[in-house]
Amino acid sequence: AQTVTQSQPEMSVQEAETVTLSCTYDTSESDYYLFWYKQPPSRQMILVIRQEAYKQQNATENRFSVNFQKAAKSFSLKISDSQLGDAAMYFCAYRSAQRGSARQLTFGSGTQLTVLP
């Protein structure tokens, strides 16, 4: 079974600064997908960024980028130019890409990000 670990329960960053959230995972599979989701107080989970394990290039989405280290099973999220609206709980998630596998997500325990004005 796959597991996802987020070792930072809480993080804070000054507005306009950069912050990195950590995530490690454990799997015996070679092909999979990794995601970062954002959950604001409204509770609606919003996809921030995704990474395919077979791609060496790190994914980027505007101010959000990842550092994917497949051998180390590490998948960190970097938020540049942090904004007040980035404050939320951030979840790292794993999904198998095995043929015939169900596509449910396995989530970490989350990191609560506070953005200080």
Add this chain to the structure above:
Amino acid sequence: EAGVAQSPRYKIIEKRQSVAFWCNPISGHATLYWYQQILGQGPKLLIQFQNNGVVDDSQLPKDRFSAERLKGVDSTLKIQPAKLEDSAVYLCASSLQRAPSTDTQYFGPGTRLTVL
């Protein structure tokens, strides 16, 4: 496009009572998921439907939880009888079930259940 709808947003019940949650996925989405999110934890899958068939319900406590997806659209999740440890947010998500590389799960706002 309308998002995933869930109701109610909040529910408070006594232990041993019954409760039901409703989810309406995004139109055309074949796959529907129910997740349980206990305070301070990440969501955990309870059940996954593909159209109106169950794909995975291995983590559903079947002695008290049940779910159905009639006609492959709306879904209901029921708890009977509820226990204190069922207090959580219940999230519904749906996806189009296209190619794995582009398949994205879209989440509803969730239902916060408090069992007293």
